[in-house]
Amino acid sequence: MSQIVRGVIASKKGQPVEVTEVVIPDPGPGEVVVGVVACGVCHTDLTYRDGGINDDFPFLLGHEAAGTVETIGEGVTAVAPGDFVILNWRAVCGKCRACKRGRPQYCFDTFNANQPMTLTDGTPLTPALGIGAFAEKTLVHEGQCTKVDAGADPAVAGLLGCGVMAGIGAAINTGGVTRDDTVAVIGCGGVGDAAIAGARLVGARRIIAIDTDSTKLQWAREFGATHTINAREHDPVETIQELTDGFGADVVIDAVGRPETWKQAFYARDLAGTVVLVGVPTPEMRIDVPLIDFFSRGGSLKSSWYGDCLPERDFPTLIDLYLQGRLPLQQFVSERISLDDVEEAFHKMHGGQVLRSVVMLK
Structure with a gap:
């Protein structure tokens, strides 16, 4: 009934x-x-x-x-x-x-x-x-x-x-973040902070959080960011490179999903680094990047849909880590x-x- x-x-x-x-x-x-x-x-x-x-x-x-x-x-x-x-x-x-x-x-x-x-x-x-x-x-x-x-x-x-899995999965499943990596996360709302928590969980050496809101940057530190950049005050690409010995980050996660933030992610990564788009763009958004810039850099350009998760595999594991006090x-x-x-x-x-x-x- x-x-x-x-x-x-x-x-x-x-x-x-x-x-x-x-x-x-x-x-x-x-x-x-x-x-x-x-x-x-x-x-x-x-x-x-x-x-x-x-x-x-x-x-x-x-x-x-x-x-x-x-x-x-x-x-x-x-x-x-x-x-x-x-x-x-x-x-x-x-x-x-x-x-x-x-x-x-x-x-x-x-x-x-x-x-x-x-x-x-x-x-x-x-x-x-x-x-x-x-x-x-x-x-x-x-x-x-x-x-x-x-x-x-x-x-x-x-x-x-949804959102927390999307962020954690963007770092671990899609981005393949692992021990000793340098990671930058653009956008420190729920998804971005989850990506930061995921990067910290797997032992990333340096985690750089980028946002225009000082409150969100403080949240990012609480989830494990080792460095923060206020994009209203500093150029994100230049500052990420300064914090990574001039090379750029191994993995850059765009949790905003706008052409300007994706370009920042693209140019802020190491030559063989990975860009992960997890922020959701709108249909009218376009990117104009010189093709030679794609050709001259290795690495990967990826999108992450639901953090590339498999619920029956990932949910129980993440809940166990939470109950153990590790997440x-x-x-x-x-x-x-x-x-x-x-x-x-x-x-x-x-x-x-x-x-x-x-x-x-x-």
């Missing part, structure tokens, strides 16, 4: 979100109903609200979530009722060309629930990133549930569902709020006042 719960929707482009009743159907084959305990407020949710993803309004927002499996549909084997899970938007298919080549982190056919969640009048909702977790309960595919240690704080654990995931939680506070949380995020506001539902 379907259930009616409270949830946060974006009904019109650019309009404030609203809390309303959402209908959650019983899980069908391969589907799971999860009681959401906590869900982070991510910039992607704001992008959905403002029509930057697509026009499939109304949206059921929220996707950085952790909760408890309540009911399962026919054929579900990955999880059982009572399991504590982090929700993810990379439920790999196991059958596409990437999966068959042993690269499931690049899966081209990830799963979502088949049945729609709706408003009480029957209007289907589009769940953000196939999850829709600004709600007391949500319906997802079983592959979107990753079981982790139930001892983790749900407000902390859920953040691995300070709790520092990302700036405040705990209710469903009614999501719109205000968007304003705080846009103003750079928080790393993450987290909606607590239980």
Whole structure:
């Protein structure tokens, strides 16, 4: 029997979100109903609200979530009722060309629930990133549930569902940062600070944080940055080179995603260094760089989508590291709020006042 719960929707482009009743159907084959305990407020949710993803309004927002499996549909084997899970938007298919080549982190056919969640009048909702977790309960595919240690704080654990995993993965999975590397991170919001935390975790020798906001640079130091550069006061490329014996960094991570920051990353890396783009650009953005500059430098130019993560591999490991005190995931939680506070949380995020506001539902 379907259930009616409270949830946060974006009904019109650019309009404030609203809390309303959402209908959650019983899980069908391969589907799971999860009681959401906590869900982070991510910039992607704001992008959905403002029509930057697509026009499939109304949206059921929220996707950085952790909760408890309540009911399962026919054929579900990955999880059982009572399991504590982090929700993810990379439920790999196991059958596409990437999966068959042993690269499931690049899966081209990830799963979502088949049945729609709706408003009480029957209007289907589009769940953000196939999850829709600004709600007391949500319906997802079983592959979107990753079981982790139930001892983790749900407000902390859920953040691995998107931004924090994107940053950590950009450093470790995509950038291949390892012991004794020099790393520069441009943009010190949640994703950038997660990249800094990831670089520190694997033993990077020097971690340089770049931003225009002194508060964010202080946050970066708390996550492990050894040096900071205020880009309003110093040229990032010149200063990174000065801090790396004139060579440039081994890995430069652009967590902003603008042409000017990507160019800074390109020219601030060592000759055989790696650039990782994890900040999300808009469709109209273009780059004009002399082709000879590509030719005359080795190394790699990479983009990182969801931190090139594999949830079933990465989430349990990172939660274990957090519980051991080796990964300070709790520092990302700036405040705990209710469903009614999501719109205000968007304003705080846009103003750079928080790393993450987290909606607590239980």
